[in-house]
Amino acid sequence: MAGPYSRVALVSGGAQGIGAGIAARLAGDGWRVVVADRDPAGGAPSGGRYVVCDVGDEAAVASLLQSVAVTEQRLDGLICNAGFMIRKPIAELTLGEWSSVLTTNLTSAFLLVRGAAALLRSVHGAVVTIASSRARMSEPDTECYSASKGGLVALTHALAISLGPEVRVNCISPGWILTKGPEPTAAEHAFHPTGRVGRPDDIAGLVAFLVGPESGFITGAEFVVDGGVTRKMIYPE
């Protein structure tokens, strides 16, 4: 396909945290990276483009993808990473709070993929969704977040079947990835079978693989990247 760039990625929620790690990794690998985030103070890695966008907003996503079609003129990798958690006892959780989490964490992926499907198909691109190990296990008071991430895992395999063979769609479910907050304690690191909690680079490296040519036989898959925690059997002392 003609256009000014050879490989273009769009990363939602890339102003900070895991998304910023993904954007930096792909930019370092030579991708043109468009970061879409609702934070007006964010930025894109060198050589990229930053768009202030609430990816749960239908009109904003349409405008974002129109700008990609005009400016970058192609889309090879779409990384649906934007997400947040509200942790509250269910008796206190309002419908508005529930809906806001579902909209950002799940509906945004529907909006982004629906709007980007034609661009992705034309270059045999790939989608990566960022879910969570909380799609499969829970702490108390995490209903809206867990439900949104479980939905994202299911949406991923549905999309893989609908958009193949041109477009591959895979999911990464991170465990504890340190992006902000205090350094974990020695015990928290040691609890992980890997001996440490995760870093954004741990997710970014797998994203780079999943949007690259070496993962051509992988679609509809979920990769749990959690330092082994969901494989650890725990009994009371």
Ligand SMILES: NC(=O)c1ccc[n+]([C@@H]2O[C@H](COP(=O)([O-])OP(=O)(O)OC[C@H]3O[C@@H](n4cnc5c(N)ncnc54)[C@H](O)[C@@H]3O)[C@@H](O)[C@H]2O)c1
């Ligand atoms: N950090 C972890 O331990 C962890 C674990 C499992 C899953 N995840 C998932 O990984 C993703 C990134 O997490 P993080 O820890 O880097 O979060 P973060 O809070 O550090 O960054 C999230 C980014 O998404 C943006 N964002 C939120 N809602 C948005 C919206 N509606 N539109 C556009 N941008 C929006 C924020 O502005 C922010 O820049 C999330 O989907 C999160 O659920 C994180």
